[in-house]
Amino acid sequence: MSGRQAVSPRSRRQARLDLILEAAEGVFADAGFEGASMSSIAAAAGLPKANLHYYFGTKEALYRAVLEGILTLWLSATDPIRPEADPAEALSAYVRAKMRWSRQRPQASRVFANEVLHGALYLQSYLAGPLRALVREKSAVIEGWIAEGRMRPVSPPHLFFAIWAMTQTYADFDPQIRAVLDCPPLDEQAQAQGGATVLQLVLGGCGLA
Template sequence: MGDVVRKLHLVPNDGGGAGRVRRANLAQILKAAEQVFAETGFTGATMAEIADKADLPKANLHYYFGTKEELYRAVLANVLEMWLAPISVIHPEADPAKAIADYVYSKMEAARSRPFASKVFANEILHGGAQIEGFLSHDLKSLVEEKAAVLDGWIAEGRMAPLDAKNFFFMIWAMTQHYADFDVQIRLVLGKRQLTRRDFANFTEEVTRAVLRTAGLSPSD
């Protein structure tokens, strides 16, 4: 953790780590900003609305983050950390079925518990990803290459069915993030007011089964 943040130069001026108030305010602002950016996008979001949600005067946001864009980049940095973390369960020594099921579970849990983070990420990519080009073309690219090599190894050893490993990750991302990003569509089509933990447990089961079958694997427990 922290690596991506530093690499992308996305850290707000921390002043040296002195104040407690500072930390609390930063956290409050970042949380409010994540929600507002998720709901209305970068241009749609207004500093006034974020300030309202953070329960702070508008000028304070500019005091801490300077510009709207800086604030946005700080939110993105948080989001990217969350996005990357789960993939570590994919490593050569792991059991394929268990590792892949764990990965799907983690991504679904992230979609359920931090839907705003997922939407901020989706929105950024949807509109060209100008702020995270470096992250995508370097950090994520090499990570995917590394993890795809793990899958290729398993395939070569006959421990899972042959498939395009990179594309396999794309399909997993597509399905898991869909439940966060397109929740409105899912709710309205199912006629539900809210997607519950039970709903997500069911989705997770279905997605896990789909992914494992695609890889020619059976659940390990």
């Protein structure tokens, strides 16, 4: 271990990796996998193109690395849905968490959407594995609430599909929403109104309003 460098090699390498991953997420979100070029990602990261190949080998490997980072986020928002929780509060917290994700990580949402839209080639194992397991677990919790008469009967998996769709649309279909509302930068008020509407549909549909 030579003391020549102020920053350890590992953290320097990690900083480069993160820089590339962040740039790649943005370009993949804007252009999709095929539309994104290694040149444009390199330009976005402010690095020479060959540097990307040094760190990640291939474009596909870089793409998979970007997806990996996104997936961990996707699984972490269902925590509030637990048997002993209040259904209305738990579902509200989940919807709010999903809306926050759309607002704060719209690029991640769009990379994910693009991947699923085109067949989920790189996500099949994740969708049929951890995600399916998570939905089954949380569906059982909701079925329990229904059996106890604490909310209206509803198909839990389809409730999840609806919540995902309604919340992610604010990231994925942002151009459409902005055009219809005529507000080039999607303002705070529109976001809040969208969140309120989603909540109203979810709670109303579950008989929790």
